[in-house]
Amino acid sequence: MKKHWHRRHIIEAFVKAVMIFSFIIVAGSLGLILWTVISRGLPALTWSMVSQTPKGGFYLGKEGGILNAIIGSLYLAGGGTLIALLFSLPIALYLETYLGDSRRGQYVRLALDILWGIPSIVYGAFGFIVMLAFGLRASLLGGIIALALIELPIMTRAMDEVIRRMPADLEQAALALGSTRLEIATRVVTRQMLPGIVTAILLAFGRGIGDAAAVLFTAGYTDRIPASILQPAASLPLAVFFQLGMPYPEVQKRAYASALILTIIVLAISLGSRWIAGRLSKYVMK
Template sequence: MITQAPNYRRRKLADQLMRGLTIGATLLALVPLFLILGYVLVRGASALNLAFFTQAYEPPVVELNGAVGNAGGVLHGIIGSLMIVGIALLMALPIGILAAVFLSEYPSNSIATVVRFCTDVLSAAPSIVIGVVAYVLIVQRTHQFSALAGSVALAVLMIPVITRTTEEILKLVPSTMREAAVALGAPKWWLTLTVILPTALSGIVTGVLLAFARATGETAPLLLTVLGNNNVSFKLLEPMAALPLLTYKYTDTPFPAQNTLAWGTALVLTLLVLTVNITVRWATRRRMK
């Protein structure tokens, strides 16, 4: 008995239809991204000049003809963001890496299961909740808004990203390298420090960059902890400016010059996050090759 061959034409049409739907859905998902990037680029490009990066806040000056003059730049926000996020990264880096080493090297431990679950929950926690907790535990107790409180809040957001990313990277280290080090008599801590971590270094850097990108654009925790400052400040125990705070603050003012600065800071933040993500993708792809 000869069975009838499958309808090749029908299968080909179905394949082309599904390919078309997949491509269409992908393009549809990219439309909002390009609209946001294009709109921010058009509105914010006019604010980017030398004064934007080299001057701090200046009160808007109303000229004789009624026009509002330049409102300065965002140097204080750039310095504040670098300090706040940098200190948060210094806090989160050792905690996240050590937690990832524990989860990777002792995966069946009951404590590791609890830590992994808590990390997953924390990674999905809204940033405003982290900001409220930091406000209650730090700001209310010290009676002072400060850059340090903002760094602590951002560090809490960074830790789960670094932990989970580093854990997955450490799992990719070949077991033969561990066995070879153990065969040579290396203890567990020396094996981790001199073999596993250096081997996974590029992947760890990738996780750190992702955590940095997420924390850089966060606004809600900073509103409740840092508050903001109109001057260039290097004091961690006092309020400090940050680019997300300036974007929020300048958007809600009636002065066009400050509205332009808001779009400029939004563009700088967008380009910064986009650059970090592209760098991570490039580094990951290069590592896989």
């Protein structure tokens, strides 16, 4: 049967075309970013970039690499994630098993949403004030604390989202067997929701390692690998930023390579968390 074209059909076709077009624009510009970073970064990427710390004259284009920033970033994000985990797992479990949808629980969730929206530069400034109050210098410790503050709401919210999805009958079955809320939290929820919890941890780690504004204030920057938590620490985002700011093309090329390394790490974490969650979901009740 031949289709009769009314005005509304023409509008329909037009709108659909516009939507597909904007979908392509969004997807395309995002693809463009990856392509730019890879095409500029890959030629400048060498083994010595990832295996050496900066040598003399590194920022003038001489020998060296950014191992200090890679290790520093792993320390910073690792420490921040650990501290954030110490608080966010209890909060997420308490929200679900003790508070549920009560009013008090909603206030805590609102506070988490607000914290989540506070930009990292404000966390950096706040971390700076705290460090001044305690007489701390820019150090690994300061950076870890600032990143822990940034990661706390991200991790808790992500955990809260997955824990809420736990089947209600599982909790009811545990209650019927005489479990207390604490036992449900520690033995049922953490087991059942382990894949989601791991995903949340890695998500927060990814955010932490990519953050530049907060560590700028709190962790400082150094060419050495920090030996104690009171020494300053370099980080990958700042390595990219500082090298890009240098007027020498060789150094700028290294900034592109550093950006590529950072992107690879972040994407690997993101993909890796999916893989791990998939593996862990074998041990979960369907």
